[in-house]
Amino acid sequence: QSVLTQPPSVSAAPGQKVTISCSGSGSNIGNNYVSWYQQLPGTAPKLLIYDNNKRPSGIPDRFSGSKSGTSATLGITGLQTGDEADYYCATWDSSLSAGVFGGGTKLTVL
Amino acid sequence: EVQLLESGGGLVQPGGSLRLSCAASGFTFSSYAMNWVRQAPGKGLKWVSSLDGGGDSTFYADSVKGRFTISRDNSKNTLYLQMNSLRAEDTAVYYCAREGLRHLDFDYWGQGTLVTVSS
Numbered sequence A: 001q002s003v004l005t006q007p008p009s010v011s012a013a014p015g016q017k018v019t020i021s022c023s024g025s026g027s028n029i030g031n032n033y034v035s036w037y038q039q040l041p042g043t044a045p046k047l048l049i050y051d052n053n054k055r056p057s058g059i060p061d062r063f064s065g066s067k068s069g070t071s072a073t074l075g076i077t078g079l080q081t082g083d084e085a086d087y088y089c090a091t092w093d094s095s096l097s098a099g100v101f102g103g104g105t106k107l108t109v110l
Numbered sequence B: 001e002v003q004l005l006e007s008g009g010g011l012v013q014p015g016g017s018l019r020l021s022c023a024a025s026g027f028t029f030s031s032y033a034m035n036w037v038r039q040a041p042g043k044g045l046k047w048v049s050s051l052d053g054g055g056d057s058t059f060y061a062d063s064v065k066g067r068f069t070i071s072r073d074n075s076k077n078t079l080y081l082q083m084n085s086l087r088a089e090d091t092a093v094y095y096c097a098r099e100g101l102r103h104l105d106f107d108y109w110g111q112g113t114l115v116t117v118s119s
Helices: none
Strands: A009-012 A018-023 A035-039 A046-049 A063-068 A071-076 A085-093 A098-101 A105-109 B003-007 B010-012 B018-025 B034-039 B045-051 B058-060 B068-073 B078-083 B092-099 B106-109 B113-117
Touching: A009 A018, A018 A085, A018 A105, A046 A063, A046 B106, A071 A085, A085 B045, A098 B034, A098 B045, A098 B058, B003 B092, B018 B034, B018 B092, B018 B113, B034 B068, B034 B078, B034 B106, B045 B068, B045 B078, B045 B092, B058 B068, B078 B092
Parallel strands: A009 A105, B010 B113
Antiparallel strands: A018 A071, A035 A046, A035 A085, A063 A071, A085 A098, A085 A105, B003 B018, B018 B078, B034 B045, B034 B092, B045 B058, B068 B078, B092 B106, B092 B113
């Protein structure tokens, strides 16, 4: 049972848009910045979004992040087959004094 | 180019110990907090521990507190994770990750090292 709740899976057709939600509480998302990671099969995770909505250099603007209250959302537009991966949200939990990840969401591009 | 290279994984019996290392290069190691993140086979990512650049401030997940110790040698640009009293549920790929400006803002990851706890 993860502290942050994500849907187990989402799917959409190539070229379409998808959103992935991440729900937490006041001690984590509500008072800390959220990051998002993409993990392609058999590889290490890669940072997609940090500080709720910032993209590292090299991450295309098809990827976006937002936060409202105790929830965060990752958006991906113009879906490509290469976007098929597991996506994780992450943040600090001030009550636990620990890092927390969401359970992960598997994206399928149909 | 930033590189993180983990080593030290392997097969260990329940109750045993193992020390993981993460050799860093391509950046000023002592300027960055470092973390360990693990992933059990077929499961999601789990944060394990973090250590600030000076080696003074540590944090641990409850599941490893009292059994794992994170440390670093800035003269060797190396991060460590000493794992004692290992349990079957500690079986996972262990990644080291460089922390950016904030907690859980991991801008670089190693390739991971597999730890298997089994008799």
